[in-house]
Amino acid sequence: MARKITDKCISCGSCADVCPDGAVSEGRDTYVVDAARCKDCGKCEKNCQEDAIVADRKQPAPASAGAAPAAGFTGASAVRAR
Ligand code: SF4
Ligand code: SF4
Numbered sequence: 029m030a031r032k033i034t035d036k037c038i039s040c041g042s043c044a045d046v047c048p049d050g051a052v053s054e055g056r057d058t059y060v061v062d063a064a065r066c067k068d069c070g071k072c073e074k075n076c077q078e079d080a081i082v083a084d085r086k087q088p089a090p091a092s093a094g095a096a097p098a099a100g101f102t103g104a105s106a107v108r109a110r
Contacts, residue, residue: 030063036080043072
């Protein structure tokens with residue numbers, strides 16, 4: 029589960045400084061977390077003086093493997109020899 033930054037953020041930038049994965053960057057109004065990069069280490073959350081960083085529970089679960097492949101043809105053709 030990634031972290032996300034709420035509107036409590038005052039754009040101080042210290043979370044971006046401590047993120048080891050470069051997942052935090054300055055957004056339009058607040059700093060933002062790139063969920064694809066976030067490893068959920070929690071350093072940004074501990075470092076934020078404004079308590080603006082929380083777990084992002086809306087992150088979708090990883091996609092499942094998808095549809096199973098259709099069963100192949102395994103039937104042997106019976107050729108009747110006469
Ligand atoms: S440390 Fe907190 S207040 Fe500062 S930019 Fe990050 S989320 Fe915003
Ligand atoms: S939880 Fe860790 S990896 Fe994710 S944004 Fe915060 S510091 Fe970066």
